[in-house]
Amino acid sequence: MISYLLQDKPAAAPPGSAKSVYHSMLNEPLAQQNRQLSYEFLLSQLDEASRLPCDMPSRPHVLGDWLERETAETGAQYAAYLDQRRQGQPRRYFTCRAHALTFLQRVAPTKLVDGAWLYGVLPNWADERFHPLIRTYLEELGDGEPSQNHVVLYRRLLARYGCDILPEMSDEHYTQGALQLSLAYQADRFLPELIGYNLGYEKLPLHLLITAFELDELGIDPYYFSLHVTIDNASTGHARRAMQSVLNMLPEDSDPQRFMARVANGYRLNELGLGATDIIETFDLEKELVAMLKHKSVFGRYVHSDYKRIGNLTINEWLNDPELIEDFLQVMQETGLIKRHQDPQSSPFWKLIDDSKKPPMYGVFSPSEKQLLYDWIAGDWLDHGKDVHVVDVETRSEPGSATPFRHHRAAGSPLRVPASQQQERPKDLDRSVEFKKEELRQLPEATRIEYLIDLMGPSQHATAAGLAATQIFSASVP
Ligand SMILES: [Fe+2]
Ligand SMILES: [Fe+2]
Structure with missing residues (x-):
């Protein structure tokens, strides 16, 4: 069975499974029943996460130093990897080019909803404390520029190598994507967890660096991956903003320890399902x-x-x-x-x-x-x-x-x-974005912002209307 990830009818997956939550939250996120199932999914995943070890410090004010140490450590590991390669060691991840192309397909359920977990903070656009998270979401969306929108980039990457028809995959391949979509629509209930998840996701991992290096070596455009190396960096990028958001949201009057425990649990959600290195290792x-x-x-x-x-x-x-x-x-x-x-x-x-x-x-x-x-x-x-x-x-x-x-x-x-x-030549997309922008500008001021936010959801932001909405939103919100 083959599924066209974003367009398909979901393959028959049991209700409540990661795959079914993933598809229903992409296709009909506002349906009451889908909301309920994704809420229950999130609860059960948080329960599972709470039993995992956690390397994130529990005191908020040491987060900055910790992040810097972690990034330096990753940098040192990458330098050691490059050294080994220079001395003639084989590739660490991809045994052959087919291995790498298969990897691109098997991480696609996550990459095609890149940034989704941050969607739910958009309605708080007037509150300054949310600005680092909102800015990160807008950057994931390329501020509405098709050539910088991470989901558009990933779709084009798949199409370029004829990988866009995805194979049938296990439920674990959908866990991270389903979590991201669930958080997107439960931001009010799970804000501390969302902030923690964001911190874990945006922290620069070693696998991103090695993946970019080895893809390039195999004649596969590494831009999508190398882009994340620069954009997610700890000194100015998404990781720094992720840390800032934890501090911004720390409750002054109620229990900060309780808040940090919830942040840590959201952070651990990153460990669930199949990650990039699991997918690389299980290739046959x-x-x-x-x-x-x-x-x-x-x-x-x-x-x-x-x-x-x-x-x-x-x-x-x-x-x-x-x-x-x-x-x-x-x-x-x-x-x-x-x-x-x-x-x-x-x-x-x-x-x-x-x-x-x-x-x-x-x-x-x-x-x-x-x-x-x-x-x-x-x-x-x-x-x-x-x-x-x-x-x-x-x-x-x-x-x-x-x-x-x-x-x-x-x-x-x-x-x-x-x-x-x-089907989708970049110039055609650019033209329809311009056309849509004109349409959106005609909307009455009072209702415009909600309408724009609707169009910026995970399943729509990479379409012409979504990109147009993002451009207008980006220009009007700090
Ligand atoms: Fe991204
Ligand atoms: Fe990012």
């Missing part, structure tokens, strides 16, 4: 390949001419039952169609997919799917962890892309612009 090249081919077989089973036999079945017969995919791969190896652990160019099957002339199976596989096939066929022939082979990459430069590619697409591989990208 063959499993990913088989899952992709099982999905593809649904479309491929009627298009091959019937007489072609591989082993004792026709191609259509092989593709007719997804459970046969592993055997099919085995038979293709036995018949010499696939020669594993060699240059894939010597495998006849690979030639059907990728050839200097238009190959028979041109366009059947997306760039990321081709990469998966290539890396699996190449096997030990590639020094996984050191070699890089770029199968197919879109070479058109994207707005906001800061880092030029070090690697180029393989000689002779076809250049293909994914269909999804053709």
